[in-house]
Amino acid sequence: MNHDLKEPGLRAVRYWYVDGTFELAFGGLCLLLAVYFYAQAALADSWMAGLLSGLLVLVLIGGGYLVNRLTRALKERLTYPRTGFVSYQRERGMRRSVRIAVIFAASALIAGLLVLFVAGRPNGFELMPGVTGLIFGAVIAFIGYRTALLRFYLLAALSLVFGAGLSVSGLSEGLDLAAFYGALSLVLFTFGGVTLWRYLRDNPGPAEAPDEH
Amino acid sequence: MSTKLRSLAEVNRLIHEPSRSVILAVLFAVESADFLYLQTETGLTKGNLSVHLSRLEEAGYISVEKTYRGKIPLTLCRMTEEGRQAFKDYRKQLQRFVEQTTLNRRRQ
Numbered sequence: 001m002n003h004d005l006k007e008p009g010l011r012a013v014r015y016w017y018v019d020g021t022f023e024l025a026f027g028g029l030c031l032l033l034a035v036y037f038y039a040q041a042a043l044a045d046s047w048m049a050g051l052l053s054g055l056l057v058l059v060l061i062g063g064g065y066l067v068n069r070l071t072r073a074l075k076e077r078l079t080y081p082r083t084g085f086v087s088y089q090r091e092r093g094m095r096r097s098v099r100i101a102v103i104f105a106a107s108a109l110i111a112g113l114l115v116l117f118v119a120g121r122p123n124g125f126e127l128m129p130g131v132t133g134l135i136f137g138a139v140i141a142f143i144g145y146r147t148a149l150l151r152f153y154l155l156a157a158l159s160l161v162f163g164a165g166l167s168v169s170g171l172s173e174g175l176d177l178a179a180f181y182g183a184l185s186l187v188l189f190t191f192g193g194v195t196l197w198r199y200l201r202d203n204p205g206p207a208e209a210p211d212e213h
Numbered sequence: 214m215s216t217k218l219r220s221l222a223e224v225n226r227l228i229h230e231p232s233r234s235v236i237l238a239v240l241f242a243v244e245s246a247d248f249l250y251l252q253t254e255t256g257l258t259k260g261n262l263s264v265h266l267s268r269l270e271e272a273g274y275i276s277v278e279k280t281y282r283g284k285i286p287l288t289l290c291r292m293t294e295e296g297r298q299a300f301k302d303y304r305k306q307l308q309r310f311v312e313q314t315t316l317n318r319r320r321q
Contacts, residue, residue: 005304008235008254009242015250076282084250085287086243 014147015086020195021074023155025067027188032063034181041174078196082203125173129180133163136184151191158187224310227272228303232257233265237300240275240292248288266290274299 016022036059040052090096137159144152162183166176228234232255239246239254246254252262269275274296278289292300 005234005238005307008238011254012239012242012246080247080249080282081285083253085247085282085289086250087245089244 010148012086013088014149015083016088017143017147017149017152018083018195019075019079019199020192020197021071021079023188023192023195024074025071025192027185027192028070029063029067030181030185030188032059034178034185037174037178037181041172041178044174078200081206082200126176127167128173129176130163130167132177132180133159133161133166137163151195155187155191159184224306225299225303227268227274228300230265232261233269234303236262236265236269236290237274237292237296240290241297241300245289245291248290251290269296272296272299 036052036056040049043049043052137156140152140159141156144150144156162180166180166183169176169179171179228237235255236251239251248259248262248266251266252259255262255265257265266275266277270277273293276291276293278291280287280289
């Protein structure tokens with residue numbers, strides 16, 4: 001009697017990441033951030049630098065929204081017709097409030113630590129790619145832990161390596177972050193592309209019904 | 214009948230059928246899943262899956278909604294509160310049985 005009842009539930013949670021569309025969309029966001037930081041570095045002496053700094057929040061929120069929409073659109077077209085549709089539970093009431101409070105507290109803590117250890121040091125901004133790599137690595141590793149998918153641990157490790165490497169690379173402020181996001185987006189596109197290719201190979205599209213006469 | 218056997222006999226037999234327990238384990242983890250996903254997960258034929266879903270729906274453990282996604286027909290399955298509770302109880306019963314069996318084996 002083999003009644004491993006956790007496995008189907010875990011597979012259902014993992015299903016969101018089965019086709020690589022998440023990595024492709026997330027890679028798109030990283031590419032957007034790479035372009036943003038490159039533009040900021042290139043226009044450092046221009047009046048547009050200040051304007052770009054103000055736009056970062058908009059880029060992050062808009063980018064996050066686009067990632068979500070893009071992932072859903074890709075799944076609607078590629079995944080749901082092949083292996084079915086799943087919608088996930090949204091936390092309600094107290095649990096939702098606690099989750100939001102934890103996210104806010106974590107963001108405040110990270111921002112505080114950044115100010116203390118990075119902005120407060122001479123040449124502290126050189127550490128920004130390392131810190132960014134650490135934060136992204138932690139988030140990606142958490143996804144790996146939740147889904148038990150090895151590729152996310154590998155992505156998290158690469159994020160750390162890119163961050164650490166670019167912190168000591170000596171690249172100018174802004175360009176180092178552009179390089180970090182560019183490298184991360186490249187890796188995400190590669191992982192997402194390979195996962196999508198394997199998914200499409202293993203799950204051919206549904207056969208179309210013949211035309212009625 | 215020994216306590217061990219009695220605890221096994223008390224297990225919810227509607228859920229204890231392997232395909233139905235997989236269906237419920239999936240629906241327990243998500244908000245809803247469509248017919249195609251459940252078919253992929255269980256490996257059942259359309260006919261067999263329909264029968265199992267009907268039985269679970271009759272018991273009040275799941276609700277089945279027939280709708281459309283654009284022009285494509287979609288059969289969405291959701292676990293009811295009653296089903297959620299029954300599945301939790303079933304898992305507890307199974308766990309108790311396994312614990313008792315392990316305990317007895319250690320004593321022997």
